[in-house]
Amino acid sequence: xxxxxxxxxxxxxxxxxxxxxxxxxxxxxxxxxxxxxxxxxxxxxxxxxxxxxxxxxxxxxxxxxxxxxxxxxxxxxxxxxxxxxxxxxxxxxxxxxxxxxxxxxxxxxxxxxxxxxxxxxxxxxxxxxxxxxxxxxxxxxxxxxxxxxxxxxxxxxxxxxxxxxxxxxxxxxxxxxxxxxxxxxxxxxxxxxxxxxxxxxxxxxxxxxxxx
Amino acid sequence: xxxxxxxxxxxxxxxxxxxxxxxxxxxxxxxxxxxxxxxxxxxxxxxxxxxxxxxxxxxxxxxxxxxxxxxxxxxxxxxxxxxxxxxxxxxxxxxxxxxxxxxxxxxxxxxxxxxxxxxxxxxxxxxxxxxxxxxxxxxxxxxxxxxxxxxxxxxxxxxxxxxxxxxxxxxxxxxxxxxxxxxxxxxxxxxxxxxxxxxxxxxxxxxxxxxxxxxxxxxxxxxxxxxxxxxxxxxxxxxxxxxxxxxxxxxxxxxxxxxxxxxxxxxxxxxxxxxxxxxxxxxxxxxxxxxxxxxxxxxxxxxxxxxxxxxxxxxxxxxxxxxxxxxxxxxxxxxxxxxxxxxxxxxxxxxxxxxxxxxxxxxxxxxxxxxxxxxxxxxxxxxxxxxxxxxxxxxxxxxxx
Numbered sequence: 001x002x003x004x005x006x007x008x009x010x011x012x013x014x015x016x017x018x019x020x021x022x023x024x025x026x027x028x029x030x031x032x033x034x035x036x037x038x039x040x041x042x043x044x045x046x047x048x049x050x051x052x053x054x055x056x057x058x059x060x061x062x063x064x065x066x067x068x069x070x071x072x073x074x075x076x077x078x079x080x081x082x083x084x085x086x087x088x089x090x091x092x093x094x095x096x097x098x099x100x101x102x103x104x105x106x107x108x109x110x111x112x113x114x115x116x117x118x119x120x121x122x123x124x125x126x127x128x129x130x131x132x133x134x135x136x137x138x139x140x141x142x143x144x145x146x147x148x149x150x151x152x153x154x155x156x157x158x159x160x161x162x163x164x165x166x167x168x169x170x171x172x173x174x175x176x177x178x179x180x181x182x183x184x185x186x187x188x189x190x191x192x193x194x195x196x197x198x199x200x201x202x203x204x205x206x207x208x209x210x211x212x
Numbered sequence: 213x214x215x216x217x218x219x220x221x222x223x224x225x226x227x228x229x230x231x232x233x234x235x236x237x238x239x240x241x242x243x244x245x246x247x248x249x250x251x252x253x254x255x256x257x258x259x260x261x262x263x264x265x266x267x268x269x270x271x272x273x274x275x276x277x278x279x280x281x282x283x284x285x286x287x288x289x290x291x292x293x294x295x296x297x298x299x300x301x302x303x304x305x306x307x308x309x310x311x312x313x314x315x316x317x318x319x320x321x322x323x324x325x326x327x328x329x330x331x332x333x334x335x336x337x338x339x340x341x342x343x344x345x346x347x348x349x350x351x352x353x354x355x356x357x358x359x360x361x362x363x364x365x366x367x368x369x370x371x372x373x374x375x376x377x378x379x380x381x382x383x384x385x386x387x388x389x390x391x392x393x394x395x396x397x398x399x400x401x402x403x404x405x406x407x408x409x410x411x412x413x414x415x416x417x418x419x420x421x422x423x424x425x426x427x428x429x430x431x432x433x434x435x436x437x438x439x440x441x442x443x444x445x446x447x448x449x450x451x452x453x454x455x456x457x458x459x460x461x462x463x464x465x466x467x468x469x470x471x472x473x474x475x476x477x478x479x480x481x482x483x484x485x486x487x488x489x490x491x492x493x494x495x496x497x498x499x500x501x502x503x504x505x506x507x508x509x510x511x512x513x514x515x516x517x518x519x520x521x522x523x524x525x526x527x528x529x530x531x532x533x534x535x536x537x538x539x540x541x542x543x544x545x546x547x548x549x550x551x552x553x554x555x556x557x558x559x560x561x562x563x564x565x566x567x568x569x570x571x572x573x574x575x576x577x578x579x580x581x582x583x584x585x586x587x588x589x590x591x592x593x594x595x596x597x598x599x600x601x602x603x604x605x606x607x608x609x610x611x612x613x
Binding site: 023029030031032033194 | 537
């Protein structure tokens with residue numbers, strides 16, 4: 001699954017995969033959903049709302065996430081709070097995407113100032129007044145490059161004659177400076193998100209842009 | 213197939229198993245048949261079709277021009293090439309025809325002597341099929357999007373009507389008056405459906421993204437709201453409460469046994485719900501394109517082993533397996549958007565109608581049709597052609613001949 005680690009961020013981020021990329025790898029979407037939920041229940045996988053699309057969920061392994069977050073907190077004042085938060089997260093519920101204020105105060109016994117510390121450290125991002133999304137610290141760069149790369153790859157498919165391109169040919173093409181990630185990462189993303197349609201042909205898979 | 217037949221003969225298999233396996237195989241072979249045509253009467257798009265439940269012989273269709281047509285689907289001509297003729301029409305020349313587009317038509321569930329149609333001219337008419345005159349006219353304040361008569365009701369004869377106003381109106385067929393109103397929705401009600409299992413359970417879908425399940429005998433509000441996030445508040449925004457979709461919900465259908473509800477919405481998703489608990493079964497059908505501003509009529513197969521759902525998707529009909537969510541095939545053939553489709557459970561045929569004014573019949577093709585020798589209608593090759601089965605040929609002869 002995690003064939004696409006990117007050393008781009010100087011190892012500061014855990015490997016993130018989007019849920020719809022898994023749809024492109026397997027045929028059965030319901031099965032993928034069920035397995036992902038099972039892994040989340042077993043406290044091995046974490047799901048995040050990435051923010052640019054209501055349906056785009058990012059997945060990371062818990063061990064990865066913990067390691068990177070704690071590494072990022074070295075020598076910072078907020079370290080203790082973050083550690084406590086991670087422990088609470090693992091023991092109680094891995095399945096939540098967001099937290100509301102009452103939950104933080106009652107269940108996790110965090111005070112307001114501690115919540116502010118968590119937001120500063122990047123583990124929580126503000127969603128509404130009084131509720132927060134679970135997030136990955138320093139993931140802003142990831143999101144930016146991801147959206148840029150997605151637009152660029154989609155543009156490449158759209159500009160081709162008849163708005164379609166053989167998948168093998170797309171992988172061969174030189175990625176322009178905008179596209180920072182591996183081409184395959186982006187291809188799985190656009191196929192899984194139904195932005196292009198993958199059609200089997202005698203010369204391999206053909207990706208055709210879907211008008212919407 | 214032969215294996216199933218011998219097992220059934222020997223009593224090794226339940227008789228239902230052969231029927232289910234064969235129905236499923238036929239659904240997999242659905243294709244546009246060049247031999248079967250439906251008479252083209254409508255001058256404008258077709259909004260709704262209904263096949264009667266008693267014999268499966270007559271089909272009603274309602275169009276955007278206000279015209280209602282009754283077709284005879286049975287093929288008694290003995291030839292494979294058959295056009296389903298229109299038996300009668302309520303055309304523009306009739307005094308009682310609807311003024312604007314007909315949105316829903318439905319046969320009376322117990323016989324074909326009566327049918328009900330509702331339209332954008334804010335009326336719902338109950339027609340006598342013999343004379344083609346309305347026996348009863350119900351008037352409403354807003355455009356009527358959808359109505360439904362319960363197919364199993366014995367104790368009541370209520371018609372549920374969904375209009376532009378958020379209140380769901382219930383009309384009584386026996387007395388001809390309004391019965392009561394179900395309050396709870398906040399925007400126009402796009403689709404209403406009675407459960408095929410319990411005669412008092414009604415499901416309604418509305419443009420406010422909610423789907424509510426009601427028991428009509430209960431005076432206070434709905435029984436449940438279908439919630440797409442399964443109570444997982446983290447996925448929804450804090451203000452959203454119990455929405456079934458992220459947009460207007462415009463298609464609603466119960467499965468044949470009444471255990472599941474399928475809904476489609478303008479957020480391009482289709483969801484399967486457990487009808488007893490209202491739980492989202494989280495089957496992922498992928499992107500089911502849906503741009504319709506009115507209701508979408510889709511159909512679920514009956515009597516097959518993995519049930520199929522036929523959804524109009526742009527200008528083609530998508531066939532999905534019900535419980536796994538995989539796309540089986542896309543039936544392409546219409547020239548324009550498809551608005552409605554209906555499954556004929558006895559012959560495993562699908563009829564779909566759309567904006568191109570055509571009703572297309574999709575018939576299962578199981579054996580390759582013989583290319584040579586098509587001119588003789590020889591009966592020894594009858595079994596290998598999608599044509600008249602010798603068992604169906606008329607073998608009655610009079611004593612006097």
